[in-house]
Amino acid sequence: MWRKVRTAILLLVLIGVAGHTWRDKVTTQSWKDTLWVGIFPLNADASPTAQQYIAGLKAEDFEPVERFFERESRRFGVLLTHPVHIELYPQSSELPPELDPHAGPLGVAWWSLKLRWFAAHAAVAPDRAPPRIRIFMLYHDAATLQSVPDSHGLQKGLIGVVHAFAEPAMAGSNNVVIAHELMHTLGATDKYDLGTGAPLYPNGFADPDRRPLYPQRRAEIMAGRRALSARDFEMPQNLGDVVVGPGTAQEIRWTRR
Ligand SMILES: [Zn+2]
Numbered sequence: 001m002w003r004k005v006r007t008a009i010l011l012l013v014l015i016g017v018a019g020h021t022w023r024d025k026v027t028t029q030s031w032k033d034t035l036w037v038g039i040f041p042l043n044a045d046a047s048p049t050a051q052q053y054i055a056g057l058k059a060e061d062f063e064p065v066e067r068f069f070e071r072e073s074r075r076f077g078v079l080l081t082h083p084v085h086i087e088l089y090p091q092s093s094e095l096p097p098e099l100d101p102h103a104g105p106l107g108v109a110w111w112s113l114k115l116r117w118f119a120a121h122a123a124v125a126p127d128r129a130p131p132r133i134r135i136f137m138l139y140h141d142a143a144t145l146q147s148v149p150d151s152h153g154l155q156k157g158l159i160g161v162v163h164a165f166a167e168p169a170m171a172g173s174n175n176v177v178i179a180h181e182l183m184h185t186l187g188a189t190d191k192y193d194l195g196t197g198a199p200l201y202p203n204g205f206a207d208p209d210r211r212p213l214y215p216q217r218r219a220e221i222m223a224g225r226r227a228l229s230a231r232d233f234e235m236p237q238n239l240g241d242v243v244v245g246p247g248t249a250q251e252i253r254w255t256r257r
Pocket residue numbers: 180184189190
């Protein structure tokens with residue numbers, strides 16, 4: 001019984017937000033006005049290390065993401081000089097709902113609704129203009145874990161959840177993850193093998209026509225890694241080594257067929 005009620009409520013809410021989602025998609029893919037992206041830092045593990053790192057964050061730390069969107073959109077003929085503006089918002093304390101890695105389609109839908117609800121009240125900063133896209137940055141103490149949980153970017157709701165190491169040396173690769181999840185909110189899809197993490201050929205390669213093909217010098221943003229050989233690949237250390245491929249450019253409507 002409860003399951004049916006829950007499904008019915010979920011369906012009603014989904015219908016309600018569908019119109020909103022369509023409007024968001026049109027606005028974020030028009031590339032006529034600068035997109036405002038808000039970074040909301042959070043201390044993911046309540047550690048002093050993450051806290052200290054967050055206290056030292058500056059808006060300039062995220063400028064490479066702005067420059068990446070400028071540089072790459074220009075290559076595809078987008079005329080907007082400043083396509084993305086990143087704004088740093090104050091730290092908040094509540095953490096976003098976690099996605100169970102084994103969640104089925106209904107579980108994922110339920111989680112995404114909870115995340116939208118969370119974003120609606122957590123991402124409020126008095127006296128500050130609300131951003132169009134909200135990125136929740138969850139900082140972890142690098143000394144306590146080997147790898148961070150998976151990050152997510154949702155086109156429905158325009159929300160990103162990025163897990164990052166609270167470590168100055170990782171700021172460049174954290175920006176790669178921000179750009180990747182931001183691209184998801186704009187409608188881009190992953191271009192790597194979900195099982196192995198290997199970039200998919202040709203769309204996940206920065207330079208699919210390169211001869212010899214390996215090693216690739218740069219990574220495609222939605223592959224997230226550059227292929228060194230057919231079996232080896234590595235994550236770029238900063239956005240200077242990352243490009244937007246034609247497949248991704250078409251998905252976010254930098255190019256139109
Ligand atoms: Zn992805």
